[in-house]
Amino acid sequence: MGDTVVNTDVKQVGSENALVIAVSHGAVFGAEDEDVHGVAFPLLQAVQKVNERLQQLKSSDSEPVQLEVVLICTNRAQQQQRDQVQTRTRAQGLQIHKFSFSCEDDFTDSLLENKVHLFLTTNSDEATQAANKGVLSAVLDPESACGPSEKLRIMFCGDAISDPGAESMSGSRQAKQVFWSHLGKIRQKFGVEDSPLTLVLLSSHGGIDGCCSALRSLRTAGLNVDEAYCLGGSPRKLIMSVLRPHFLLGAPEE
Amino acid sequence: MSDMKPSEVTAEVEEEKEWEAAKAFFDNLKTKKPRPPKPRNAVTIAVSSRVLFNLVEERKIFKHQGVEQYVAHQVEHENEPLQPGPAFPFVKALMTVNDRLRALYPNEEDLFDIVLMTNNHAQVGVRLINSINHYDLTIERFCMTGGTSPIGYLKAYMTNLYLSKDARKVTEAIGEGIAAATMFMPGEMQNQLCDTQLRVAFDGDAVLFSDESEIIVKQKGLDEFFAHELAYENLPLAQGPLKCFLEALGKLQRKFYAKNERLECPIRTFLVTARSAASSGARVLKTLRSWGWR
Numbered sequence: 424m425g426d427t428v429v430n431t432d433v434k435q436v437g438s439e440n441a442l443v444i445a446v447s448h449g450a451v452f453g454a455e456d457e458d459v460h461g462v463a464f465p466l467l468q469a470v471q472k473v474n475e476r477l478q479q480l481k482s483s484d485s486e487p488v489q490l491e492v493v494l495i496c497t498n499r500a501q502q503q504q505r506d507q508v509q510t511r512t513r514a515q516g517l518q519i520h521k522f523s524f525s526c527e528d529d530f531t532d533s534l535l536e537n538k539v540h541l542f543l544t545t546n547s548d549e550a551t552q553a554a555n556k557g558v559l560s561a562v563l564d565p566e567s568a569c570g571p572s573e574k575l576r577i578m579f580c581g582d583a584i585s586d587p588g589a590e591s592m593s594g595s596r597q598a599k600q601v602f603w604s605h606l607g608k609i610r611q612k613f614g615v616e617d618s619p620l621t622l623v624l625l626s627s628h629g630g631i632d633g634c635c636s637a638l639r640s641l642r643t644a645g646l647n648v649d650e651a652y653c654l655g656g657s658p659r660k661l662i663m664s665v666l667r668p669h670f671l672l673g674a675p676e677e
Numbered sequence: 678m679s680d681m682k683p684s685e686v687t688a689e690v691e692e693e694k695e696w697e698a699a700k701a702f703f704d705n706l707k708t709k710k711p712r713p714p715k716p717r718n719a720v721t722i723a724v725s726s727r728v729l730f731n732l733v734e735e736r737k738i739f740k741h742q743g744v745e746q747y748v749a750h751q752v753e754h755e756n757e758p759l760q761p762g763p764a765f766p767f768v769k770a771l772m773t774v775n776d777r778l779r780a781l782y783p784n785e786e787d788l789f790d791i792v793l794m795t796n797n798h799a800q801v802g803v804r805l806i807n808s809i810n811h812y813d814l815t816i817e818r819f820c821m822t823g824g825t826s827p828i829g830y831l832k833a834y835m836t837n838l839y840l841s842k843d844a845r846k847v848t849e850a851i852g853e854g855i856a857a858a859t860m861f862m863p864g865e866m867q868n869q870l871c872d873t874q875l876r877v878a879f880d881g882d883a884v885l886f887s888d889e890s891e892i893i894v895k896q897k898g899l900d901e902f903f904a905h906e907l908a909y910e911n912l913p914l915a916q917g918p919l920k921c922f923l924e925a926l927g928k929l930q931r932k933f934y935a936k937n938e939r940l941e942c943p944i945r946t947f948l949v950t951a952r953s954a955a956s957s958g959a960r961v962l963k964t965l966r967s968w969g970w971r
Contacts, residue, residue, distance in 0.1 A: 615748055616744055616824060621823070628695060628698040628699035628701075631806050631816065631817055634819075638800075647799075648800075650799055650823035651799035651802050652819070654818060655699055656699025656700065656716060657695075657834055657835060661832065661834075661835075662834070
């Protein structure tokens with residue numbers, strides 16, 4: 424059985440005002456705990472920037488919201504050295520709202536208990552487990568580490584052929600809708616320019632009409648994407664190194 | 678092939694997979710739209726939104742009322758097609774050349790491919806795509822950067838030529854080694870531009886060739902320039918940024934010649950130079966010939 428520890432260093436967010444993002448310990452500090460900065464590091468820094476800007480808007484905001492970060496620790500060693508985990512994240516300047524300590528088998532219970540909207544991990548098995556419980560999940564790859572630390576860049580990609588299992592890892596339809604809706608509301612709090620959150624749409628091999636359709640579907644779901652790229656079969660690798668998203672999610676079907 | 682590093686082989690395999698997926702997508706479409714060429718083989722022309730369409734009025738909103746109002750305006754009018762811009766006849770001419778090439782070579786992959794390359798916001802993109810469809814333009818790739826300069830994206834789209842209204846962007850692109858040109862619309866000319874022939878004139882003096890000769894004229898005068906040109910007559914001029922585009926045009930022209938279509942060839946090229954033909958022309962012509970151009 425696992426449990427969740429509230430981080431008293433960080434001001435807590437009421438659940439009705441939170442978009443909850445859970446990140447695996449391995450994504451932050453490396454699978455073997457060897458990294459000072461794992462692939463999720465820039466992502467967490469960017470999340471912090473979004474929160475800072477949201478804080479600035481608080482006084483004029485009728486519906487204040489924050490991104491709540493939960494660190495998911497499933498390793499026995501981490502369980503036994505909880506203080507160390509907390510000290511380490513503090514030392515790295517990371518704002519983690521809650522720490523969840525559990526086993527590999529029941530971390531998904533923790534995701535549900537903490538009302539997690541999105542689970543990010545470098546371990547695709549973990550992502551599948553979470554998705555099977557209905558939690559929207561995404562696998563972080565080494566490219567995530569190339570994302571900027573001052574802006575959070577989220578990419579929607581409907582037709583990535585390199586991830587045939589991606590759709591199955593994503594979670595329930597409802598989970599997606601809820602996440603999109605929350606994310607869309609956060610994006611709308613900032614203007615066209617100078618937003619700490621950027622939404623990107625990428626279409627690898629469909630035509631422009633398909634991409635335009637996805638754009639419209641996202642709009643209906645409450646998400647106004649900022650950037651759109653229709654590759655028409657040109658190699659993804661080239662553009663990805665320019666776009667540098669922190670993570671990828673599936674785009675809605677037409 | 679055997680000299681390639683493993684990572685290069687993987688990249689090539691992935692690229693091939695991505696192209697196969699795109700090909701499959703287009704082949705399964707029920708419309709009669711011709712399938713676009715593989716980006717790596719195509720002569721890719723990136724056009725900005727302001728040269729493809731007339732965005733003069735919208736630009737005023739952007740300048741005087743700011744980006745938020747501009748985006749809102751475009752979204753509000755997104756079902757109203759935009760008027761053609763300065764590059765419109767050029768794009769239609771490219772489509773004509775493609776049609777003619779496909780008629781002669783049914784499985785042709787060396788074709789023109791057009792990319793909409795803009796720093797417009799993706800929400801504005803809906804109006805742009807609607808307009809593209811309204812005029813039945815064959816554009817199947819786009820890049821909407823939402824504010825960032827598109828120059829950094831040109832290579833990712835394998836761009837061979839970039840067209841924009843903004844001279845600064847054009848200069849930046851040339852600085853990155855990509856052929857680029859500014860397009861603007863002198864009012865009266867617009868209606869006279871042919872869209873069944875691709876007519877391209879090159880300024881041999883400055884644009885085609887490197888600055889080497891230009892610098893000699895400026896520093897040492899015309900006599901010294903002529904002497905220099907004579908001495909180096911048989912040494913091809915160093916490549917300017919438009920050389921690759923010129924080579925690509927030449928390659929497509931030869932496809933028409935190969936089918937005895939020289940007189941009917943829809944690609945017409947013109948070399949314009951202020952230098953006297955006799956003295957400096959020889960080096961120019963020899964250089965062009967060495968690049969495979971007629």
